[in-house]
Amino acid sequence: MKIAAFPKARGPLGPRCFVSYTVDVVDLLKRHAVQSHIYVDNTQSHDSCRPDNIDTLRSRYSRCADDSNSWCKSRRLQLSANKTEAI
Secondary structure, three states: OEEOOOOOOOOOOHHHHHHHHHHHHHHHHHHOOOEEEEOOOOEEEEOOOOHHHHHHHHHHHHHHHHHHHHHHHHOOOOOOHHHOEOO
């Protein structure tokens, strides 16, 4: 799942504000036991599992996506649906 809707470090908020947002995102992803990579203008999360555990992984990612959407809304941000994907 790639989540690409967080403030850009080079944007009007600046690097300090960007870091204050990304710390919360990392904590959110960790709560769902999801690995993450945060770049300048997007956040990527990933995980793996054995084939017999795919339903558990899907469920965990679904809850993570719901929490990510709520996190964005609480900060008056919006996920970019056309940039959000699960592979």
